[in-house]
Amino acid sequence: MKSFVPKRDLYLNEMLRRDGRGHATNDKCLDCLDPAHAGVAAIRCSVCAPGPLCCEACAVRKHAGCPYHRIQRWTGQTFEDVTLKDLGLVIQLGHHHDRSICTNPQPSRSDFSVIDVNGRHLVAVNFCGCDNAGKAGNVVEQLLRFDLWPATDCEPNTVFTFQMLEHYHVQSLQGKMSMYDYYASLERLTDNTGTTRAQDRYKAFMRVVAQWRHLKLLKRAGRGHDHTGVAGTKQGELALRCPACPHVGINLPDNWETISDDLKYLYMMTVAIDACFRLKRRDVSDTNKDPILGSGWAYFVEDTGYHEVLAGYGDQKEMSTCTGLSAVDHANTKFSQGYAATGVGAVMCARHGFWLAHGIGDIQKGEKYINMDYIFVCAMKEYLVVNKLVSYDIACQWSIGLLERIEKFPPHLQIELPAGSISYVIPKLHFGAHKREGHSPYSLNYRVGAGRTDAETPERGWWYMQAVASSTKAMGPGTRQGHLDDQFGHSNWRKTVDMPSAMAKGLRIAQEAYAEQKEIFDDLTKSLSKNYDLVKWEREVKLWEMDPFNRDDPYVVLSQGTTEAEALRELSEEEQRASAVPGFVALNDVSPVGFITMGLELEEAKFRLQEDAKTATASRVAGLFERRTALRRRVQKFRAIQGVYMPRAIMLLEADPACRTDIERIEEVRLGLPSEISSSRRDAVCTPRLQEIEARLREGQCRDALQNVRNKLHTLSHLYLYKKTHVRHQGASTRARSEISTQDVRKGRAVAKYRRARRAKLALSGRGAWEVELRVLEDEDVRGIHDDDPATAKKRKRHGEQLTPAEGRRILSWIWRSGDVEDAGESGESLRVEWLKARARTMRWREEICLLREEMRRVLGFHLYTENEWLARARSVHSEDSALQEGLVAYALKQARIRRRMRAVCRARCMAEARKSSGTEWVESAEWAAVLDAEVGELTDEAEFDAVYGVDDEVLDDLV
Structure with a gap:
């Protein structure tokens, strides 16, 4: 760019030179066949390569085969725009294949328009009306055979070129360009000054594009080769299948059902479920005005039956009671007003990211079970005989009662899901938003046979589709569904084309990672084998893997301490037993345990009142006064009971100004609990029993507060993810931000409560073994389970490394391991869990290698099957029209x-990578290996392969 700056005048002058004739100053046409009678050279084409000016007759002759070029005439001082129609060019339809003369041309209207990639053109067109008309076809057929698509089949006056439709089709798929922007650009190419009034053909363009997309899907699915035609299209037939997924009778070996249990995961279908609230549709138009072309033929479920089932269900209650999801109710949100669909739900191939046939459906008011159940059933009807691993971000709740809900569907939608044929997991990114208790069975890190599947493919798919959200929002039902079906199909095709590189790269990574993890696991096993019973650990985890929901979770170290409620129960039971001893006399209606509990409750009320007083507005001052009055009465009652159980402390409290109750801000009073009295005087004024009671309750408080901190971090993690993924516009963003702020305040309260409880525990018990579990809680310790240590993150940032570490490199905050009190003398819980996790990582990478190798074979088998299908179509197709027959075969x-x-x-x-991996040898069927060398050849050199593959990539796009 620096070298360009001093040459700007040169470039600018050359641009201006083009506005004149330049060096083409010839007065006579150099293209005329008779130079002696050459015409005046005044015409140039802005599309053709620069050359000498020509006369009008030669311009017409040269553009007989390219009638949509832009023509300019030299007036002597400047160029002005003219059309080939003005120069006398007439397009004769029905005779273009042999250039014969039509004896009875039928002229079109004078304002007949052709819209091409370079704008709108007024063109003179003659239809054939002579004896050749029977062969040429009717008006619509004549236009189509000249690569012109009519805006209507009734006296068409506007047509669109096939080249323009194909150009926009690719732009809309790859660049996600909207129809409006593309059509507006064509109008600007025609006239960008506003001085020429052109008739609006945008609605016709939308209609034609919808037809083009639909027929492209039909063509690629082979419907033109089937004797039943378009009407015989089956449900889901137009969707492009994933070559690497298991398809019975297509790419599975004959013995796939009888293979040993430890290898059954190789033939398991892995799917992911999710919803996207960006792909909305406003409540505009309807299916009468904008019908769906082939409802249910591709990726969307059949529309009529879907809405009939939905009509029988009302609002759904809160979807989840899981910690990380309870704060967000997807199903009954209030942003549905004015929308016919608030988004779409989807079922995808979780490993390869393919959109499944019948795996998409509109959702009307949030992510209801009924919507997702219906879409799941429709998508799974094709994969009933294979085992399924189903991923959903709320799988822990959604899976409960799924079979019972399916049984209520209409008979044609009820599917068989035999016991043990379906398993449920939570995507890896979403897993952190769930509570830990009881969720290890849903973890893909511990699920046998999952490989390294992360099941976050829907999120990647939504990112790919987000660019069309704004343009499809205002479409009618038919246009929108056709557009989205086309986008889903394009996404599947690009993944099919890119699959060899993706799988080869994945296998290379898996081999390297497996070797690394296996070395780590072997070293850990060697170091622990002398002191621990690893055989027992492995036997127990294998039993858990066989029945994870009915056995103790081996991946979670259980807390070895009691909660506040448990401590209170134990203390109450002790008091009850003590009161039953003969001679016992109760000093007050409130027991010592009740007295300390009352103090702790007052302490919490004090801090809540202090917090609210800091941010109170004028309108809340009266309410604060009432709360202070109520708190004052409670404190005075506490003081009366304190005089019974701590009589010697009363004098100390009266001497301390901070303990006086006759102050305006009662929330600032010191209560005088045993932990608040200095250690030098505590034994003199407090009984050991009171100190013990508070110490035990404080320890329970610490655990409860720490669990509350973890819960709020879970909730915040999910809220941030939900806001980033689904929330748009100011109103919704404000509500989401408000909920995040509320949860953040609650997190702060839990942190403050833990710190107060720990200080009190330290004052009462002193330093000891309890500090191993209940550490000092610093600000940097309060972070999510997926957040890294701030100091380490800063160090990585200085070195330019990735800010978000991989799971194997993340430094977990101690709060997520607070229940882990290691007892190396007995079971070594920490080491046991670490050893099991290392084992799981090694197993998942080994499974990934086996899965990728099997998927490579399946891809080859799928392509072979599809190739044979097209060859069979070529052999079996028959048409009376010889030209059509030839086109079908070609x-x-x-x-x-x-x-x-x-x-x-x-x-x-893939074979080069597969042969490097360990495990069973690569076995390729003879028919799979029988690939014509003339097509690609035996590619062993990497550079040669990349060159051929690059060309092949382009060829595939051109040919389809």
């Missing part, structure tokens, strides 16, 4: 050739 052979090339590329890319 397209089928082209598609078969594409699959053959894809199979060759996949084989060359």
